[in-house]
Amino acid sequence: MTQKKKGTDPSKEKKRWEEKTLTPILKKSSEQNRSFTTVSDAKIDRLYGPWDLEDFDYMTDLGFPGEYPFTRGVYPSMYRGRLWTMRQFAGFSTASDTNKRYKYLLSQGTTGLSVAFHMPTIMGVCSDDPRSSGEVGKCGVAIDTLRDMEDLFDGIPLEKVTTSMTTNAPAAILLAMYVAVAEKQGVSSDKIGGTIQNDILKEYIAQKSWIFPPRPSLRIITDLLAFAKDKVPRWNTISISGYHIREAGSTAVQELAFTLADGIGYVQAGIDAGISVDDFAPRLSFFFNAHNDFFEEVAKYRAARRMWAKIIKERFKTDNPRSQLLRFHTQTAGCSLTAQQPLNNIIRTTIQAMAAVMGGTQSLHTNSLDETLALPTENSVTVALRTQQIIAEESGIANTIDPLGGSYFVEALTNRMEKEAFDYINKIDDMGGIIAAIERGFPQLEISDAAYHYQKQLDSGEKTLVGVNKYVMDEDLPIETLVIDDEVEQEQKKRLGKVLGERNAEEVANTLGALKHAAENSENLMPRILNAVKAYATLQEMVDTLKGVFGEYRDPGYL
Numbered sequence: 001m002t003q004k005k006k007g008t009d010p011s012k013e014k015k016r017w018e019e020k021t022l023t024p025i026l027k028k029s030s031e032q033n034r035s036f037t038t039v040s041d042a043k044i045d046r047l048y049g050p051w052d053l054e055d056f057d058y059m060t061d062l063g064f065p066g067e068y069p070f071t072r073g074v075y076p077s078m079y080r081g082r083l084w085t086m087r088q089f090a091g092f093s094t095a096s097d098t099n100k101r102y103k104y105l106l107s108q109g110t111t112g113l114s115v116a117f118h119m120p121t122i123m124g125v126c127s128d129d130p131r132s133s134g135e136v137g138k139c140g141v142a143i144d145t146l147r148d149m150e151d152l153f154d155g156i157p158l159e160k161v162t163t164s165m166t167t168n169a170p171a172a173i174l175l176a177m178y179v180a181v182a183e184k185q186g187v188s189s190d191k192i193g194g195t196i197q198n199d200i201l202k203e204y205i206a207q208k209s210w211i212f213p214p215r216p217s218l219r220i221i222t223d224l225l226a227f228a229k230d231k232v233p234r235w236n237t238i239s240i241s242g243y244h245i246r247e248a249g250s251t252a253v254q255e256l257a258f259t260l261a262d263g264i265g266y267v268q269a270g271i272d273a274g275i276s277v278d279d280f281a282p283r284l285s286f287f288f289n290a291h292n293d294f295f296e297e298v299a300k301y302r303a304a305r306r307m308w309a310k311i312i313k314e315r316f317k318t319d320n321p322r323s324q325l326l327r328f329h330t331q332t333a334g335c336s337l338t339a340q341q342p343l344n345n346i347i348r349t350t351i352q353a354m355a356a357v358m359g360g361t362q363s364l365h366t367n368s369l370d371e372t373l374a375l376p377t378e379n380s381v382t383v384a385l386r387t388q389q390i391i392a393e394e395s396g397i398a399n400t401i402d403p404l405g406g407s408y409f410v411e412a413l414t415n416r417m418e419k420e421a422f423d424y425i426n427k428i429d430d431m432g433g434i435i436a437a438i439e440r441g442f443p444q445l446e447i448s449d450a451a452y453h454y455q456k457q458l459d460s461g462e463k464t465l466v467g468v469n470k471y472v473m474d475e476d477l478p479i480e481t482l483v484i485d486d487e488v489e490q491e492q493k494k495r496l497g498k499v500l501g502e503r504n505a506e507e508v509a510n511t512l513g514a515l516k517h518a519a520e521n522s523e524n525l526m527p528r529i530l531n532a533v534k535a536y537a538t539l540q541e542m543v544d545t546l547k548g549v550f551g552e553y554r555d556p557g558y559l
Contacts, residue, residue, distance in 0.1 A: 011051040022146030030226065035462065039293035041453065042416070048408035061306075065401045067321075069309040071302050072402040073360045074325045079398035083111075085363040085387045087164055087329070090138050091141035092375045093488045094495070095151035098141040102156060104378065110385055112194075114164040114365060114555075115152070116140035116375075117174070122209050124170045124543030125493035127492040138488035139375065144496045145536050150184065151179040159187045163194035164329065164363075169211035171198035172224050176530040177460055179232065192507055193320070195236035195285055195329070198224065201426070201434060202241045203261040205443045206248035208555070211543060214435050216550035222273035223268065225280045227526035236285040239329065245443075247335045248288035251449020252300045253417055255289060257424030258443045265434035267316055277316050281323035288361075290352035291333045297352070298404055299413035303327070303357030307418055329363035330356035337372040341467035342479055345369040350387050357397050358404055364388055374481040461464070463508060496538070503536040511535045512545050519549040 036044045063069055066076030075081065084376075088110050090101045102113055118140035120132040126144045127136045136142050151532045153163075158181065167174050175196045179189045200217040212220070221238065228237045242259035250258070263284065270280050286304065290297050308326035312318060323559055332352040337345045346369050353366050366384040368376030376384070392398055403411045424446075428437045436445060457463040464470045511532035518528045525546075532542050 001093070002169035010049050014047070014049060014051060018371050020313070036345060038252070038296040039291055039454075039463070040296060040450075041457070042251075042296065047480045048412050050408065052412040053415075054407055056415075061411070061415075062405060068313070068324060069306040070325060071306045072405050072439050074305065074362070078401045079357075079392075080401070082303070083114040083392050083398060085162065085329075086110050086385060086392075086436045087114045087363050087365050088381055088385055089114045089166070089331070089365050090114050090381070091118070092139075092445065092482065093137040093141065093484055094492055095143065095148040096154075097137075097488075099152055099154055099545065101381075102152075103498070105381070106156075108382060108385055109389060112162045112164065112303065112363065115166060117165075117167050118142050119209075121170070121174075121539060122167055123404060124173075124211050124282060125539060126496060126540040127489065128496055128540050129540060133489070136492050138484050142492045143174065143177070144492070145499050145538050146177050146180055146412070146533050147495070147499045147536065149174075149181050153178075153185075157187075158182045158185055159191045165194070165196045168197055168200050168203050168207075168209065169217070170539060170543055171196045172220050172526060173529055173533065173539055175224065175228075175232075175235070175527065176533045179530060180533050183357045189232045189259075190234065192232065193234040195239045197239045197287070198243060199238055199241045199262065199287075201265055201438065202244055202259070204438045204553075205258060205262075206250075206447065207244040210553045212546065212550045213553045214398070214438065216546075217553075218265075218269045218435075219273075220546075222269050222275065223525045225270050226273065226275055226524055227277070228283065229279045231526075233283075235283065236327075237280065237283045238332055239285050239287045241287040243289045243331055244289050245447065246291060246333065248447050249335075249454060250447040252291065252296050254291070254424070254443070254446055254450060256300050256304055256307070256417060257421035257428075258447075259286065259288070260304065260311065260349075260421065261425050261428045261434045261437070261443075263308065264311060264315070267312075268433070271316070277312070278320045278323050279316050281312060281316075281318070282325070285362075286326055286328035288328050288330050288356075289333050290330050290356045291432065292336050292348060292351065293357075293405075294351055294355045295410060295413060296417075297355035299410055301330075301356070301361065301416050302402075302410070302414045303418040303421065304328070305360070327362045329365070330361040331365040332356070332361060332367045334367055334371060337367060337369075338465065338468050339372045341477070342369050342372065343477060344467050345372070346383060346387070349384065350391070353387055353391055354395075354397060357391055358402075360402060365486055368538075369481055370481055373479075374483070377480050377482045379480070385505045414435065499536055500538075507535045508532070508541070512537055512541060515542065516545050516549060519546055 063072045063075035065078055073434055088105055091098050118137055119135050121143045125131050127142050182192045228235050240263045242255040245258050246255040305326045305527050309324040312324045332349045336348050349366050356364050366387050368380035368384040371381045427432055431437045515528040515532055518525050
């Protein structure tokens, strides 16, 4: 048996290794002539070791899963106790057509539903409005009234599934519709679970689908927080989203920093509205992107958990572990998919999904190979779901908790991302908080600069995108895509017209009047929205009522 050599200094040994072992080899055969950086262009050293973690303390920096600072996971047993929720984003055409896709996905093993709304619904506009022309059902499902939401979940027991709804400006209205559908199924609101995105701050930063100005938008959100803690206690009230920040071109650090800065903004808004942190922070969840750089993404998720735990404990002064938990959904990076050689997207998605699982996600959506061209076909979404199932049940990745914990490289990268993200948050604090920073355009400009830098790297070949700027083929493989027929728009208009003809007009007018009165005063909006929803007021009627009080937001960059 070989005797271990004790008392050697790894830093000195590294220097010796570089001089005696590495340098002679490099003189004979140099390293590749390219920069070694992450996809976010962060420098990567040749070798990582204990010299990169000199002040590293296991209990302070890592700890155990399910305990502060939660670097290694939010639950003590993680995937050995329960796998992540497999949640495929779905929505197209009418509510009835999307209902069929939900039932298909459930039959194939998906464990949670996720609603993609079409653009008019996201903007608070009904299908019969001229602004919706040509858009109905094209990029998501059309929801105009409670009747559509009833059709969307027809035959799906809402007490047995969780549902994520991707909507922001009209989120309070769509959550009220979901609550009303559950009640019609005989399920009380305290029995339903799921997530509503409801993250308007990232809309001003990145995705740009807003309706109301920032400050009344926060009032709607804090009203929803206060309503949900009593009436819908199992519901995640905001999914604080870095996904769209990354899709807009941010670096991984910017995604981490601006997402947590948004989270700080929501917590402070809740406190300012008179709600105890521990009454709403446990129901905040997060939503991150999974991009191509495997280790950078794993480090991002680990840093995010540790940072949020510190923020809640040190900044907002609560020791409640449930408030400190950063639970997150992950979606693989849509912006990384390419129309060229689309089958390559399966490999990209697999790598990204593995990073999300290695990073400890609670819920995962894997993009389909054709999503850069159209909404996914049934075949392509099945492949995307199978990708998750193979990772979960064949790869062995889920057998142990935080398998990369203790890696010199991953721990050093986690530490660096935490430091750089906190530097951003400190800058935002100096500006007066995230809303003031948004109003100055700070995060928007930082993301814009990062996106421009990355595009220049692609254009010059410094970064590789297989099939796009390297290994290009003359002819790509043709693939089937989903086409939404223009007749869907006419069908949806007829459905809406039927509802308008059948409802009690006086009841609608009264509920909308009550909503307007609540908006003009400090009354919580949610009960009034719920009453209007149950009277079959349209989404647009409710949005227009609120616009009449709150006004509309205009991007200062376009004034």
